Amino acid sequence: MLLLIRAAALSSLIVLAACGADPAPGPVEQIIVREPGAAAAVASAEAPADALLAEGKAAFANCTACHTLEEGAPNGVGPNLFGIVGAGAGEVAGFAYSDALKGSGITWTATELDSFIADPAAKIPGTTMVAGAIADAAKRQAVIAYIDSVTAN
């Protein structure tokens, strides 16, 4: 019998609530920092580079599933990326690269990295980097700037 009452109570939720219910309470306090699409209030004019690096750092969070970035940190599923900008492809010690990447002869300039991250398998067919492609060009630029900045520091 208890079950029955519960079932009835559940269905009455719908029925009773169906008409004239008061809307749930709105905000007690609403701070609107900016509208979507508007420029950030913390203007990037004073430190455009910082904003780019912050964006790159946030975006790099996705990469950390496979890559470390700190100097001397161990390789993960992918190689450690400290100092990768300007380095030759397949040169990080202790990482088992695909033959394709190792033999590519690429030097990782920002431009080369950009096209690789956009679509790794297209750039180097046979690479073991099967995840982590970044379609958004601005995001790629930010990530590369961030990686480079860590080395520079």
Added chain:
Amino acid sequence: MGKWSRRAFIGAGVTAGGALIVGVAVRQGNPIDELGPLLANGENEQLLNAWVKVDTDNVVTAVIPHVEMGQGVHTALAQMLADEMDADWNKVQILEAPADMQYVSDSIGRDFLFPNLQVPALLEPTVAGGILELAQAMGLQFTGGSYSVRATGQRAMRTAGAAAREMLVAAAASEWQVPESEITAADSMVIHARSGKSEPFAAFARAAAEQSLPAKPKLKSPDNYKIMGQPMARHDIPAKVDGSAIFGIDADVPGMKYAAVKAPPVIGATVESMNASTAKTMPGVLQILNMGDFVAVVADSYWLAQQALNSIDTRYSKTEGDGLDQDAIFARYAAALDEAGEDGGDTQTEAGDAVQSFAEAATKVEAEYTVPFLAHATMEPMNCTAWVRDGKCDVWSGHQAPVNARQAAADAAGLAFEDVTYHNGYLGGGFGRRSDNDAIIMATRIAKATGYPVKMIWSREEDTAQDHYRPSATSRFKGGLDKDGKLVSWDNIHTHLFDPADAPTVPYYNIASHKIRKVDVPMHLRFGPWRSVDHSQHGFFIESFVDEMADAAGKDGYAFRRELLAESPRHLKVLDTAAKMSGWGNALPEKHGRGIAFVPSFGSIVAQVAEVDMSGPKPKVTKVYVAADPGFVVNPDGFTAQMESGIVYGLTAALYGDITLKDGAVQQSNFHDYRMLRIDEMPEVEVALINGDHERLGGGGEPGLPPIAPAVTNAIFAATGKRIRALPIAKHDFA
């Protein structure tokens, strides 16, 4: 409910839940016509009835009024429909029903009558069960209670399939001018063997809709099943493997922003003040909201929203829950049980004289058991995306009761049900958690405040601390054996009763005198259904105490239960099967033990034997043997997976699950302090399936869970002599 006579209720209830949609052809003037635009993809499609659609390319679409949360129900229900329809399984598609009242058709309290329709025979009997099942499973378009296959499948999908088949056959008979009895159907074709004519179902879809509705579609007997009972591959798996499956959290709305939320740690408190001076300056932040009962930050990404939220200093109101610690809760339970004494509390079932028989018993045993609060910890974090604008609202989530969710969003937005469109994705774990509307309401309120679409995602910390928990409970037993070691007296009193009502009862055990009572203890926490609901507690209580009584009688747990089940051959067969599979009675290595537990729940009978290795510092469950009789197994692969996953979920809870309170707030926050079972801890599981009653089916989603905790603790007792009376097992020392 009292005013419904049996006849009147069945008329209305069945009208609401099953028959009227089942087998109702879509035609002018029928309210179900309104469903057409929701389900049809083009003008050439014919909606044959609300649970099945036949396309011009002869694809049969099973419209499933249940959500898919990993339990495989879309496939099992489609099998039931397709088999009765004689559809070609390779051309069966599955569509989850829209969250629509017309579809749900809950006429209890709504004037929604279809005239001149007879009730299919299948729907007439089982009054109590019928009311419950129709109201819960169909009336609310609710997925839970292990109801989908045994209620919707058995009562609706099969009837719909059979009705559709009969109408197609009738249409073909009319066209070909031959008797219906000469026409057969197979693989989505209607066939007239004598004349050599055969046409795809699609050729007669329109004509079939003009046929009179079969009052009592003839259902197949099990020997004619072709698709039911087969391990058909699940329809939802390929998309889940290749990543294309869309879960609630995958909602992608143009212009969408993200919200992170935090509610007061002590449930019931309100936000008194917030200091957002830092959050206002943080990158990506759009809005900071004090909603009274929670704080939200809306930002360009979830991560930025969560970072800003973390910087907000919030003060909360005082509540009754402040100061309440874990020990005090169990002290409250003990006090309530003490106060109830021998006669207090609410009696749930009683037979004979439990007090007298206990007094006269040759051997008396008393024991007290406790179980903790548990969180659901769904793998997909709680989330909801909402967009409220121009008097309309769209909501995206994964919810076990989509119609309820739609209504909750409407209420939160201050709009009518009709002005809300609810989009349900796959559920990344439900377990009962996604039957609550809290996330729906919160997201809708945030979106109403912003005016643009917002995806709200709870952090794991928020999920763990703000769940609707499985209640903790204490249960006390007194049991009496006669001079032959026969269990003759059973007196149980426990705290909390939620659902289902039969969870604390043991009608299958032959005990002359028993009395089962409960006492209520108010708590400030919110409770919700947790996979197998009250059976998750009482399965452990009951089967632990049965084992203690067996030990007191000097019998082994299997032999003792055999005696109690002697008059229930179907139950006995399940118990015997599990014992036999496990090699019960064979010697085990030193410090190894074997435990048995037997829990019928949700219409299915399940026995499990667990083997544990106690030679290490902590228990290692090495093997679990399962025997299950759900009446008839529609998809053996799917049902077996449900038994296995019930063990994963139940063993996680038995070994580790422990939500504790300090000063009114939940102490756990994430998987480091709310442990899940890990892959190296997973026992090998062997499952035997028994088809004991093809007329009355049981559920699959939950019944695999309740026996595992007592099977393991009984095995630990067998190996060590140490009786675990309080879960989780991890808090006991085995050194």
